Amino acid sequence: MECRSWASQSPLTNTTICGWYSKRVGGASCIGEISPMTVFVILILQTMDDPRLKEDVQRRSRMMRDQPMSPGNWATYWIEYVLRHQGAAHLRSPTLHIPWYQLYNVDVWALLAAVIVVTSGLSFWLSYRILLFLVRCCFWSKKKKDD
Numbered sequence: 001m002e003c004r005s006w007a008s009q010s011p012l013t014n015t016t017i018c019g020w021y022s023k024r025v026g027g028a029s030c031i032g033e034i035s036p037m038t039v040f041v042i043l044i045l046q047t048m049d050d051p052r053l054k055e056d057v058q059r060r061s062r063m064m065r066d067q068p069m070s071p072g073n074w075a076t077y078w079i080e081y082v083l084r085h086q087g088a089a090h091l092r093s094p095t096l097h098i099p100w101y102q103l104y105n106v107d108v109w110a111l112l113a114a115v116i117v118v119t120s121g122l123s124f125w126l127s128y129r130i131l132l133f134l135v136r137c138c139f140w141s142k143k144k145k146d147d
Helices: 036-049 051-065 071-084 106-146
Strands: none
Touching: none
């Protein structure tokens, strides 16, 4: 059975479900009879039963758990490190000592805005002058010749 009229999208994968479930799924045909909740449950069950995904999740879990020490020991180490080095000023961000207008490049943005305003102003002025010249050249010269 081919699905032609149902263009609903999956909330999980954001792709059209119609091509995936063109056969009858759960006793319902594809044409408008599958509720979004049913599709969601089917996708969850397929994800849970896929052995490739399970292996990939386990591999990633092993990579994330591969740490030289436990999180508690890690926190203890860094607290002791900061205490040993009197606050560890060498680890602080240099942006703490920069004024806000330099941190956010306000001077650069102001210069860029000024250049844009001046350039657009000059181009409008130049366009106006050229248009005025053309109007004077084309229309006013005929009136003078006729007099």
